Amino acid sequence: xQQGEEDPQALSIQEGxxxxxxxxxxxxxxxxxxxRQNSGRGLVHLILIRSNEREKHSGRxxxxxxxxxxxxSLLITASRAADTASYFCATVSNDMxxxxxxxxxxxx
Amino acid sequence: xxxxxxxxxxxxxxxxxxxxxxxAQDMNHEYMYWYRQDPGMGLRLxxxxxxxxxxxxxxxxxxYNVSRLKKQNFLLGLESAAPSQTSVYFxxxxxxxxxxxxxFGDGTRLSIL
Numbered sequence: 001x002q003q004g005e006e007d008p009q010a011l012s013i014q015e016g017x018x019x020x021x022x023x024x025x026x027x028x029x030x031x032x033x034x035x036r037q038n039s040g041r042g043l044v045h046l047i048l049i050r051s052n053e054r055e056k057h058s059g060r061x062x063x064x065x066x067x068x069x070x071x072x073s074l075l076i077t078a079s080r081a082a083d084t085a086s087y088f089c090a091t092v093s094n095d096m097x098x099x100x101x102x103x104x105x106x107x108x
Numbered sequence: 109x110x111x112x113x114x115x116x117x118x119x120x121x122x123x124x125x126x127x128x129x130x131x132a133q134d135m136n137h138e139y140m141y142w143y144r145q146d147p148g149m150g151l152r153l154x155x156x157x158x159x160x161x162x163x164x165x166x167x168x169x170x171x172y173n174v175s176r177l178k179k180q181n182f183l184l185g186l187e188s189a190a191p192s193q194t195s196v197y198f199x200x201x202x203x204x205x206x207x208x209x210x211x212f213g214d215g216t217r218l219s220i221l
Contacts, residue, residue: 031207042112042198042212043151088150092206095166098143098150 003027003097004072004089012105019076021102023089024069032065033090034074037101043088046074081108110134114199114213121189121220129184129216131199139202140182141166141210142174144195151198157182158205189220 007022023032031050035043047063049056049072056063062075076083086101115130131140138159143151153166157176171193173185182201186193196217200210 033209040214042214043200043210045209045211048209095153096206096210097167098152100148100150 003029003091003093004032004099006087006089006099006102008102009100010103010105012107013079015079015081015106015108017079017106019079019083019104019106021074021087021089021104023072023074023091023099025072025089025091026070027091027093028067029091029093031092032063032072033092033096034061034063034072035088035090035098037086037088039085046087076104079104079106081106112199112201112211112213114197114216116216117214118217119219121186121218123189123191123220125189126185126187127189127218128186129197129199129218131182131184131201131213132180133182133199133201133211134180135201135203135211136179137201137203137211138179139205139208140176141200141202142172142182142184143198143200144168144193145198145215146195154184154197191220194218194220 004023004025033048034046060077065072088101090098112133141156142154155174160179200212202208202210
């Protein structure tokens with residue numbers, strides 16, 4: 001069964017806008033990871049945030065983690081058409097569980 | 109540096125046939141994983157290995173077998189394919205366990221008729 005659940009399931013924005021995706025989970029975790037999947041390709045790791053961290057940045061990506069609310073968010077700033085992909089959160093406790101993903105479309 | 113390579117990329121089988129999916133990694137990773145991805149379900153772990161000669165069951169292991177005879181290779185076998193096994197199969201590897209990022213191959217698209 002899935003641990004993380006992403007919201008929204010699909011998101012469509014214009015190039016240059018920011019995109020925010022959320023992930024909620026139910027049990028305590030060691031860390032939470034975000035992955036991107038382009039159509040027809042494998043998943044690519046974006047960011048890992050540990051349970052004792054609240055925020056991490058990588059380029060145009062910003063991830064926050066609120067363990068009290070059991071939720072995380074991924075923010076992509078100044079989006080580009082190349083950011084069009086599905087984004088998955090994966091929660092890690094005894095094992096790694098993936099959510100069903102958010103499908104992001106960035107229109108040029 | 110190829111990373112994680114999966115063979116084949118596509119395959120169509122008839123119900124009851126058997127086949128083996130091959131995963132090879134060149135990053136000297138200890139851990140390797142097999143997942144299946146179905147629409148609306150995310151990825152689900154089938155089997156994994158924490159090192160050469162070891163295998164363990166994941167979330168959905170029924171109908172599959174695996175072997176890790178060499179550190180760089182992880183094989184997934186379907187002994188008697190069923191239509192419910194139609195899916196996209198992904199192999200991944202990591203340096204250590206779940207506290208490390210996983211590196212994925214590009215998948216094998218398998219259809220069982």
